[in-house]
Structures are given as C-alpha cells and as structure tokens.
Amino acid sequence: MTDPLSKRRLKTWIRLLGVTRSAENHLREFLRVNHDTTLPRFDVMAALWRRRDGVTMSELSRMLLVSNGNATAVVDRLEKDGLAKRTQSATDRRTVYVALTEEGLRVFEGQAADHEGEVNALFGKLxxxxxxxxxxxxxxAAEKGETT
Incomplete structure (x- = not known):
C-alpha cells in the first residue's frame, strides 16, 4: 500500500531544493559582486570567526563537511591575502592551527553583516x-527514524 502523501512529500523536497539552490546561487553572486569573494571562502571565514582560538585543518574540514584538500586550498588563499594565519602546535609539530588575522576578522564581519542583510531581503516576505x-x-523533518 502506498502512502497517500508520498507524491506531495516528493514535490515538497523538490521545492525545498529549488529554494535552497536559488538562494545559494543568489548569495554566491552577491558575495562575488559586492565582496569579490566566493561562498566557500566566506564559509571558511565564518567557521574560523566562530572559533577565534583557531582550529586544526582536520577540524575545519569536518566543520565544513569538505575534504582537507578543499579546505587547504581556501586557507592557502586566505593566508596569502593576510586574512588567516597558520600556527604550529607547541606540543605536536604535525598539528597546525589556522585562525583569522585581525584583518580577517574585520573583513569577515563586514561581509557577514551584508550577507545577513541579503538573506533577510531574500526571505523578507516571511x-x-x-x-x-x-x-x-x-x-x-530533520528527526531521524521517527514516523508520523
């Protein structure tokens, strides 16, 4: 026996994806045009902003759900631009921490304020x-394994 709501749930999922993709594409373009940055770079800076004391590259990758290679490439560019810095652990030479510089904090906070305003405008009808x-x-909807 099929669930009578199955097709409606599928349509809702497709609508959620559409709204998410549309908003994400809009924000990518907004960040590119207004801040000359990318969404992945913004996301890395946001993660580092939340953890001011610094994080290891592995922690950063886990926080962002990306590969170490992807996170490293973004951090390399941030470091080159003076927005992030790497610091070797005092207790383990293999462990390197990354954090935003003072300039990185300043730049991110400006981007974040504009980003919040743009998200507010995108969903302003709600x-x-x-x-x-x-x-x-x-x-x-996010609850796992429970049925209604």
Missing part, C-alpha cells in the same frame, strides 16, 4: 509566524 512555523516543520 512573517515571524511563518518563520516560527517553518522552523518547527524543518525541525520535525
């Missing part, structure tokens, strides 16, 4: 009640 309902719906 009321407080809409946001509360959507948050609850997405929370329930």
């Amino acid at each position: 009321s407080e009640a809409d946001l509360d309902a959507l948050t609850e719906i997405l929370r329930r």
Whole structure:
C-alpha cells in the first residue's frame, strides 16, 4: 500500500531544493559582486570567526563537511591575502592551527553583516509566524527514524 502523501512529500523536497539552490546561487553572486569573494571562502571565514582560538585543518574540514584538500586550498588563499594565519602546535609539530588575522576578522564581519542583510531581503516576505512555523516543520523533518 502506498502512502497517500508520498507524491506531495516528493514535490515538497523538490521545492525545498529549488529554494535552497536559488538562494545559494543568489548569495554566491552577491558575495562575488559586492565582496569579490566566493561562498566557500566566506564559509571558511565564518567557521574560523566562530572559533577565534583557531582550529586544526582536520577540524575545519569536518566543520565544513569538505575534504582537507578543499579546505587547504581556501586557507592557502586566505593566508596569502593576510586574512588567516597558520600556527604550529607547541606540543605536536604535525598539528597546525589556522585562525583569522585581525584583518580577517574585520573583513569577515563586514561581509557577514551584508550577507545577513541579503538573506533577510531574500526571505523578507516571511512573517515571524511563518518563520516560527517553518522552523518547527524543518525541525520535525530533520528527526531521524521517527514516523508520523
């Protein structure tokens, strides 16, 4: 017996993907045009901003759900631009920490404020009640292994 809501759930999934992709593409272009940066670079800077004391490259990769190679390439460019710095661990020569520089913090905070404003504009048609309902719906959708 098929679930009568199966097709509607599939359509909802496709709509969620469409909204996500559209917003992501818009934000990629916004960051490129307004800040001469990329979304992956913004994401790395955001992760480093949240962990001011620095993180290992492995931790950074896990936080971003990307390969070490991808994270390293972005960090290399940030370091070259003076926005991030690597520091070797005092206790283990193989461990290197990466953190934003003061300039990196300043640059990111400007980007983050503009990014937040752009996300606010993108979803500006949603009321407080809409946001509360959507948050609850997405929370329930994210629950694993439970059936309704």
